[in-house]
Amino acid sequence: MRLLIIFFSLFFISNTNAQCRGFAKEYCKKILGNYVATGESNISELKPGEKHQFMATFYKGQHYRIAVCSDESLGNIQFTIRNAKRQLYFDNHGEAIKNFDFRVSTTQQLIISLIVPKSSTNNSENGTKEKEEISGCVSAITGFRL
Amino acid sequence: MKKVLTYIFLVSVISCGSVEEKKVVQDTIYPTEEGPSDGVLENIYYSIPSPIETTILIREGGLKFSSDLLFPENELMPFSKKTSTALVLGVLSTDLNYAMVYEKQKQTSRLLEEVIKLAKQINLSAVINDQTKDRIDNNINNRDSMQIIISDQFWEIDNMLKENEDHDLAALLITGGWIEGVHIACGLSLIDTSNKSIKDIISDQRIVLENLIQLNKSFEFNDRINDYIISPLTELKTIFDSIPYPIENLDSTSIKLIDNEYELGNYLTFNLNETDLNLIRNKISSIRQNILIQFL
Numbered sequence: 001m002r003l004l005i006i007f008f009s010l011f012f013i014s015n016t017n018a019q020c021r022g023f024a025k026e027y028c029k030k031i032l033g034n035y036v037a038t039g040e041s042n043i044s045e046l047k048p049g050e051k052h053q054f055m056a057t058f059y060k061g062q063h064y065r066i067a068v069c070s071d072e073s074l075g076n077i078q079f080t081i082r083n084a085k086r087q088l089y090f091d092n093h094g095e096a097i098k099n100f101d102f103r104v105s106t107t108q109q110l111i112i113s114l115i116v117p118k119s120s121t122n123n124s125e126n127g128t129k130e131k132e133e134i135s136g137c138v139s140a141i142t143g144f145r146l
Numbered sequence: 147m148k149k150v151l152t153y154i155f156l157v158s159v160i161s162c163g164s165v166e167e168k169k170v171v172q173d174t175i176y177p178t179e180e181g182p183s184d185g186v187l188e189n190i191y192y193s194i195p196s197p198i199e200t201t202i203l204i205r206e207g208g209l210k211f212s213s214d215l216l217f218p219e220n221e222l223m224p225f226s227k228k229t230s231t232a233l234v235l236g237v238l239s240t241d242l243n244y245a246m247v248y249e250k251q252k253q254t255s256r257l258l259e260e261v262i263k264l265a266k267q268i269n270l271s272a273v274i275n276d277q278t279k280d281r282i283d284n285n286i287n288n289r290d291s292m293q294i295i296i297s298d299q300f301w302e303i304d305n306m307l308k309e310n311e312d313h314d315l316a317a318l319l320i321t322g323g324w325i326e327g328v329h330i331a332c333g334l335s336l337i338d339t340s341n342k343s344i345k346d347i348i349s350d351q352r353i354v355l356e357n358l359i360q361l362n363k364s365f366e367f368n369d370r371i372n373d374y375i376i377s378p379l380t381e382l383k384t385i386f387d388s389i390p391y392p393i394e395n396l397d398s399t400s401i402k403l404i405d406n407e408y409e410l411g412n413y414l415t416f417n418l419n420e421t422d423l424n425l426i427r428n429k430i431s432s433i434r435q436n437i438l439i440q441f442l
Contacts, residue, residue, distance in 0.1 A: 021309045029301075036294055037301040038196045040320075043308075056193035057354045059203060060346070063407065081410075089401055089410050090171050097170060102408040107350035109357065110410070111190070141301075144199060146290055 020045050020137035024069070028139045031067035031098050035143030043139045046116045048074065052138055053113040055084070060107045063145040067099045068114060071136025078115040079140075083108065114138050171401055171408055192361040194320045194354060197240035198297050200327040200347065201247045204334065207343030211248035215333040216241045217326065220442055222260060228268050229371055230441045232307075232315040235264040236322025237437060239300065244330055246292050254292075258282060265303070268315060273302040314365040321375065322437070324351075324358055329434045332427040348426060349418045352386040359383055374436035382429045389422050 020043045029037065044052035058064055070077045081090040081100065089110070090100050094117055104110075116138065217237050225231040238261050245253035258279055265274040278299055285291035307316040328351055335344045362376055392414045402409045 018309050021305050025305065036198075036297040038199060038297075040193050040196070040304050041301065041308075042191055042193060052191075054191035054193050055357060055360075057195050057350075057357055059195060059199060059350060061203060061206065062199060083411065088172050090408075092170055095170070100171075100408075102410055105402075105409050105411045106414040107346075107353060108411050109353055142193065146202075146293055 020139065023071070023137040024139035024141065028067055028069040028141050031069060032065055032141055032143040035063075035065040035067075035145050038142045038144055041139060041141050042112070043137065044114075045135050046074070046114075046138045047133075047135045048116050049118040051113055051115045052140075053111055054140070055109050055111050056142060057107065057109050058104045060104055063101070063103050065099050065101045065143045065145075066112060066140055067143065068138075068140045069098060070114070070116070070138045073134055074116045074136040074138065076117070077138060078113075078117065080113045080115070082111045082113070084111065086111065112140055112142075114140055192357040194324060194358055194361065196243075196297065196300055197236075197323040197327050198243045198247070198293060198300070200331070201240065201243040202293075203347050204244070204331060204344070205247045207341060207347065209334045209338055209341060209344055211244070211250060212333065212337060213250070213253060215330045216245070216253065216257075218438070219256070222263060222442075224267055225441070227368065227370075228312075228315055229318055229368060231264055231267045232312075232318040233322040233371070233375065233437065234441060235261065235268070236319040236324075237326040237434075238264065239319070240323045240326035240330070243296060246296060247289065249289055251286055254282070254286070268307075268312070269310065270303055270306055273306050274299050314367065317361050317365055318367075318371070318375075321358060321362060321379070324354065325375075325379075325430065325433055325437070328426075328430045332423075332430055335423060335427070345418045345423065346416075348423065349389075349416050352383075352389070352391070355379065355383050355386060370440060374440045375433065378429065378433045378436065382426065382433070385422070385425045385429055389418070391416055 021041070024041050024043050028041075042052065042054045046052060066079075066081070068077065068079045076092075076094045076096050078094040079090075079092045079097070079100075080088060081102075082088050090102075092100075116136075222234070225234070238257055242254065242257040242261055245257055262274055262276065262279060265271060278295070281295050282292055285295060303319070304316055307313070307319065328348065331344055331348050331351075335341070335348060338344065359376075359379060362379070367376060400412065
């Protein structure tokens with residue numbers, strides 16, 4: 001029985017992972033516009049209040065765009081950019097700003113955080129319970145300008 | 147349209163130095179209000195620049211193409227382990243990018259065939275296949291289109307490996323690609339000794355290597371990968387760490403709006419001396435030699 005539960009859990013995780021990757025390809029890449037994706041995508045399935053963060057290196061001399069997208073059910077996600085010392089450079093404060101264009105004066109690492117708001121757009125009668133159970137895809141793609 | 151207007155509005159407000167409470171781009175840098183203060187980051191993922199970025203920087207640095215730096219042409223037999231395939235695929239992918247950005251059609255064509263062959267061995271035929279080759283062949287005289295096609299393919303490869311839960315293979319693909327990129331940069335630094343930009347590219351790899359090692363720490367690789375790749379990379383990190391770097395002045399960390407684009411961070415200048423460069427060059431050369439001897 002335990003094996004069955006593990007099997008179905010793994011199947012479910014793998015399936016949602018694939019869905020989120022498809023989601024990023026479908027919606028997030030468009031936000032990159034004429035910027036070219038830099039090899040890797042950062043994709044996660046999150047619940048309200050959860051956070052996905054990644055550290056990436058940005059080269060001096062390149063022009064970058066970070067494009068962020070998420071399932072509508074999660075509401076507008078908060079998107080921040082900090083330096084390696086965690087000093088804040090950019091914060092969309094959960095507004096509908098889905099991308100940020102920038103360059104760096106010196107090659108450096110930046111920490112990109114995607115935070116799902118605690119209060120979701122869910123207005124059903126069973127609000128609290130559903131808020132806990134709701135989850136959706138969140139993705140950030142970095143692109144550079146050719 | 148509404149989103150665009152919101153963004154333009156917010157950016158204009160900031161540019162005009164308004165006292166708007168919610169600043170999207172910070173004009174003053176604040177210490178963080180989140181996370182631990184000991185520098186340890188919780189649940190963080192590490193993202194490594196793609197090989198194409200490095201090869202573009204090399205080209206923009208005014209360096210010439212050298213076919214001698216490419217991985218030797220081999221009759222690539224199927225590898226017994228997928229990890230070896232992923233590692234060598236990464237190496238050849240960087241070579242492919244390098245040949246492509248310099249518009250070397252013969253090498254691009256040959257390397258693309260090898261990449262497709264290896265990709266098949268780790269079930270990536272759905273994303274990189276003969277159709278990819280046709281698309282590239284049709285755009286062989288249009289470098290920008292080729293770069294877009296190849297970058298997209300690598301994004302798809304990474305995506306598919308992760309979709310298949312082959313995160314370890316994705317990490318090794320990146321690792322192989324990074325090793326080859328540094329090898330090319332170190333080789334070029336010997337050919338064009340007066341070029342400052344190639345030294346900058348090499349010294350910048352200190353930061354990338356840090357992330358690469360963190361990324362690889364998440365996986366349990368076999369002994370061959372550990373002994374011939376991961377451990378020597380850690381030794382390479384020790385070499386980079388021993389080089390004195392300028393200390394960033396936190397008070398002067400800045401964001402500037404230049405030509406309608408934000409520029410983040412301080413200007414730091416760093417001069418990599420010949421002794422350090424030699425140490426890096428020797429170590430990367432020995433790691434690449436390991437790939438040739440141990441994995442082919």
